[in-house]
Amino acid sequence: MPAYDDSNIFARILRGEIPATRVAENDHALAFRDIAPRAPTHVLVIPKRAYVDFADFAANAGADEITGFMRLCAEVCAAEGVDPASGGKGFRAITNAGPDGVQEVPHFHLHIIGGRMTGPMLSLRD
Ligand code: AMP
Numbered sequence: 001m002p003a004y005d006d007s008n009i010f011a012r013i014l015r016g017e018i019p020a021t022r023v024a025e026n027d028h029a030l031a032f033r034d035i036a037p038r039a040p041t042h043v044l045v046i047p048k049r050a051y052v053d054f055a056d057f058a059a060n061a062g063a064d065e066i067t068g069f070m071r072l073c074a075e076v077c078a079a080e081g082v083d084p085a086s087g088g089k090g091f092r093a094i095t096n097a098g099p100d101g102v103q104e105v106p107h108f109h110l111h112i113i114g115g116r117m118t119g120p121m122l123s124l125r126d
Contacts, residue, residue: 004050010107028068031076040115041080051108053097082114092118
């Protein structure tokens with residue numbers, strides 16, 4: 001795994017150097033709207049500490065950080081009205097890693113996408 005690059009755009013959002021449309025926050029994580037939304041709901045949830053991708057976060061984050069991150073995801077799903085448990089029509093949660101995962105920003109983030117039918121998970125074609 002490459003070393004964490006402190007100049008990535010989400011690190012800059014966390015430092016307040018560039019703006020973001022923030023939707024929720026707790027001690028461990030921040031949620032903000034994707035700048036190029038693919039659906040009516042397209043929120044990114046990121047940990048506040050530096051992790052390159054999902055595997056880095058899963059392996060190295062503390063229990064409080066993981067819980068805080070996941071709870072913020074749940075809060076976003078409920079607030080956006082996409083959580084089936086509270087009457088929403090559902091959502092897709094995606095995280096990309098590395099070149100095969102087509103990860104653009106090397107700070108771990110979960111995309112929460114909903115408000116429309118999201119379609120098949122992956123194309124079976126190349
Ligand atoms: P990924 O390919 O999983 O790394 O996705 C990165 C996502 O970050 C893309 O969906 C971009 O539209 C989004 N993005 C890039 N720059 C910004 C920004 N300044 N504010 C919000 N979202 C951004």
